[in-house]
Amino acid sequence: MSKIGTVSTHPVVLNDDRNLYIIKIGGNVIDNSENLHAFIKDFTALPGFKILVHGGGKVATQLSETLGIEAKLVDGRRITDIETLRVVTMVYGGLINKNIVAQLQRFGTNAIGLTGADGDFIRTKKRPIKDIDYGFVGDINEKSIDPKNISNLMEAGFTPVFCALTHDGEGQLLNTNADTIASALAVALAKLYNTTLIYCFEKKGVLKDINDEDSLIREINPHHYDELKSQKVIHSGMLPKMDNAFKAISCGVKAVIIGHSDDLGKLKHNKPFGTLLSKS
Amino acid sequence: MSKIGTVSTHPVVLNDDRNLYIIKIGGNVIDNSENLHAFIKDFTALPGFKILVHGGGKVATQLSETLGIEAKLVDGRRITDIETLRVVTMVYGGLINKNIVAQLQRFGTNAIGLTGADGDFIRTKKRPIKDIDYGFVGDINEKSIDPKNISNLMEAGFTPVFCALTHDGEGQLLNTNADTIASALAVALAKLYNTTLIYCFEKKGVLKDINDEDSLIREINPHHYDELKSQKVIHSGMLPKMDNAFKAISCGVKAVIIGHSDDLGKLKHNKPFGTLLSKS
Numbered sequence: 329m330s331k332i333g334t335v336s337t338h339p340v341v342l343n344d345d346r347n348l349y350i351i352k353i354g355g356n357v358i359d360n361s362e363n364l365h366a367f368i369k370d371f372t373a374l375p376g377f378k379i380l381v382h383g384g385g386k387v388a389t390q391l392s393e394t395l396g397i398e399a400k401l402v403d404g405r406r407i408t409d410i411e412t413l414r415v416v417t418m419v420y421g422g423l424i425n426k427n428i429v430a431q432l433q434r435f436g437t438n439a440i441g442l443t444g445a446d447g448d449f450i451r452t453k454k455r456p457i458k459d460i461d462y463g464f465v466g467d468i469n470e471k472s473i474d475p476k477n478i479s480n481l482m483e484a485g486f487t488p489v490f491c492a493l494t495h496d497g498e499g500q501l502l503n504t505n506a507d508t509i510a511s512a513l514a515v516a517l518a519k520l521y522n523t524t525l526i527y528c529f530e531k532k533g534v535l536k537d538i539n540d541e542d543s544l545i546r547e548i549n550p551h552h553y554d555e556l557k558s559q560k561v562i563h564s565g566m567l568p569k570m571d572n573a574f575k576a577i578s579c580g581v582k583a584v585i586i587g588h589s590d591d592l593g594k595l596k597h598n599k600p601f602g603t604l605l606s607k608s
Numbered sequence: 609m610s611k612i613g614t615v616s617t618h619p620v621v622l623n624d625d626r627n628l629y630i631i632k633i634g635g636n637v638i639d640n641s642e643n644l645h646a647f648i649k650d651f652t653a654l655p656g657f658k659i660l661v662h663g664g665g666k667v668a669t670q671l672s673e674t675l676g677i678e679a680k681l682v683d684g685r686r687i688t689d690i691e692t693l694r695v696v697t698m699v700y701g702g703l704i705n706k707n708i709v710a711q712l713q714r715f716g717t718n719a720i721g722l723t724g725a726d727g728d729f730i731r732t733k734k735r736p737i738k739d740i741d742y743g744f745v746g747d748i749n750e751k752s753i754d755p756k757n758i759s760n761l762m763e764a765g766f767t768p769v770f771c772a773l774t775h776d777g778e779g780q781l782l783n784t785n786a787d788t789i790a791s792a793l794a795v796a797l798a799k800l801y802n803t804t805l806i807y808c809f810e811k812k813g814v815l816k817d818i819n820d821e822d823s824l825i826r827e828i829n830p831h832h833y834d835e836l837k838s839q840k841v842i843h844s845g846m847l848p849k850m851d852n853a854f855k856a857i858s859c860g861v862k863a864v865i866i867g868h869s870d871d872l873g874k875l876k877h878n879k880p881f882g883t884l885l886s887k888s
Contacts, residue, residue: 391698394675414703418671422702423694426773426781430725434779440726445710447720447766484764486727493706499714501706 347376348521349595352510356530357589358385358424364431367528370592372435377482377521379513380439380489382428383506388419400463408463408503416503420491429489440486444494445501449478450509452494452502466494466502468509473516507569511576518580525581526602527569528589533603534570536561547604550574573605582606627656628801629875632790636810637869638665638704644711647808650873652715657762657801659793660719660769662708663786668699680743688743688783696783700771709769720766724774725781729758730789732774732782746774746782748789753796787849791856798860805861806882807849808869813883814850816841827884830854853885862886 351371357363371380392399392415400407408416425441432439444450444466450473452466472494481488490513492506507527514525534556536543548556553574556562562570573584585595587602594601631651637643651660672679672695680687688696705721712719724730724746730753732746752774761768770793772786787807794805814836816823828836833854836842842850853864867882874881 417706418698418702420702421706422698422700426697426701426723426725429723430775430781431779433725433728433775433777438728440720440722442720443706443709445706445713445719445721448713448718480764481761481766484760486761495710495713497713499711501710 346521348379348517348523349374349376349526350379350381350510350514350517350523351526351528351592352381352383352506353528353589354383354506354530355385357528358382358428359387363589364428367589367592368428368431368435368437370589370596372432372437373593373596375596378437378487379478379482379517380428380432380487381492381506381510381513382420382424382489383492384416384420385424387423388416391415391419402460405460405462407461408465410464413464413501413503417493417501421493421501425489425491432487432489437487438485439489440481441489441491443491443501444472444504444509447477447481448495448497449473449481449488450490450494450504450512451497452504454496454500454502464500464502466496466504468494468504468512473512475516475520478513478517479520507572511572511581514576514581514584515579518576518582523581524583524585525573525576526585526587526592526595527573528587528592531588532591533585533587534562534566538563545603546600547606549606549608550577553605570605577605577607626801628658628797628803629654629656629806630659630661630790630794630797630803631806631808631872632661632663632786633808633869634663634786634810635665637808638662638708639667643869644708647869647872648708648711648715648717650869650876652712652717653873653876655876658717658767659758659762659797660708660712660767661771661786661790661793662700662704662769663772664696664700665704667703668696671695671699682740685740685742687741688745690744693744693781693783697773697781701773701781705769705771712767712769717767718765719769720761721769721771723771723781724752724784724789727757727761728775728777729753729761729768730770730774730784730792731777732784734776734780734782744780744782746776746784748774748784748792753792755796755800758793758797759800787852791852791861794856794861794864795859798856798862803861804863804865805853805856806865806867806872806875807853808867808872811868812871813865813867814842814846818843825883826880827886829886829888830857833885850885857885857887 397411429439429441455462455465494504534545584605677691709719709721735742735745774784814825864885865882
């Protein structure tokens with residue numbers, strides 16, 4: 329059962345011994361029960377405050393196919409129509425989120441599974457229709473997250489587990505990219521905690537050669553990042569993730585790590601893990 | 609955004625000005641958007657601490673049919689096989705729960721949608737196999753709910769919204785009857801709050817004549833209940849609900865009200881609503 333903590337009503341103070349890890353996992357963890365099992369043990373072993381953010385995985389696509397809902401793409405961008413929103417609300421908010429929570433509880437993390445609607449934690453705006461109508465997609469802005477609100481839940485002894493859903497405050501759930509949710513949470517909570525943002529994905533980190541896991545780049549700062557981009561070492565799919573990461577760092581997040589979930593356990597032993605992005 | 613409260617670490621003290629309403633809604637509210645809309649406004653207008661518990665509705669049955677999952681009944685009792693558990697996790701824990709939360713947020717209730725796995729709030733035991741294997745069904749016992757744990761969340765400014773799912777603490781989600789969850793929550797929280805349990809259903813309350821909504825019985829005490837049973841005024845479907853209700857009252861719940869969600873608004877004006885079950 330949960331620890332009972334005290335809820336601070338003091339003004340926001342950055343406290344050096346208050347570390348927060350915000351960890352985002354994707355399909356390679358969610359779709360593989362062995363990976364998920366190992367991840368959950370490593371997540372639970374990490375000290376300090378923690379937030380888990382998860383994306384979708386294959387289940388939503390499979391359910392959509394079974395229900396005969398066609399994936400709608402415009403210019404390669406996925407559209408969230410009302411039927412797709414129903415599916416992701418069921419799969420992200422229900423099936424995936426609640427099974428992760430049950431597993432975390434099994435190993436002793438007092439998890440609470442959330443969308444951005446719960447606790448009004450992440451309020452977004454439906455993306456305006458310009459050239460493309462993306463449907464029920466919510467864009468995060470600087471007012472989307474009140475860090476005190478989430479801190480309030482964590483200080484009461486609970487570990488938030490967010491799925492890729494938000495709301496507009498007018499009763500409408502919206503689909504929001506999980507990477508974006510993770511970085512927005514990190515930026516907001518960096519006002520209250522020493523925040524490290526971790527993206528777990530299917531590679532060991534940022535690689536010089538995408539086909540060689542031994543070509544891991546251990547550290548990247550903004551200057552180095554510019555070089556890697558101009559050398560085209562960083563490929564197109566990594567660019568939005570890296571841009572998000574450096575934006576978060578410029579907004580107060582202590583560090584961003586990009587790595588494989590298998591290596592998360594190294595963190596608690598203070599061993600290097602993945603690619604560390606930092607300010608300098 | 610949430611109120612910031614203080615979390616009490618004092619021993620359990622029954623405080624007279626701390627009222628809690630635990631309200632259970634069923635299909636007639638969930639399946640009808642007008643009823644749900646009206647209910648949510650009335651729920652939000654109620655003063656004090658509140659917990660919402662919701663059951664299923666037609667959506668789970670419809671989704672099961674679409675997915676080709678046959679409803680399994682043994683001796684008229686529903687069996688929760690693994691496929692059905694997946695469906696109810698998606699529908700109860702995702703679709704219904706998160707849409708109710710988004711609507712509550714719209715009207716100003718700082719709701720958090722939960723299963724019993726979240727926060728380890730309701731831990732149950734998988735029903736033992738005797739004559740019938742009910743599958744993934746969780747039975748509540750007196751150790752299932754730690755009232756301080758839920759109080760902790762409420763005192764931090766959040767309004768819990770529970771669906772009909774629990775967990776066994778070993779990573780397994782389980783299906784648990786929503787009426788039972790509501791009464792178990794009421795009994796547990798009666799140790800900390802002046803607790804009133806409200807069952808909203810499709811009738812105005814307990815009726816002398818099931819076909820005559822004007823035959824509402826305003827109040828029933830245990831003695832009167834025995835009379836009504838022996839006169840067979842209380843019909844079979846109502847018996848488990850009423851037995852649960854009087855059991856809750858004998859365990860410290862102040863009162864139980866059985867009524868129609870349309871009439872919930874009367875409560876805040878201190879007008880009689882539905883059938884009031886009380887100790888004497």
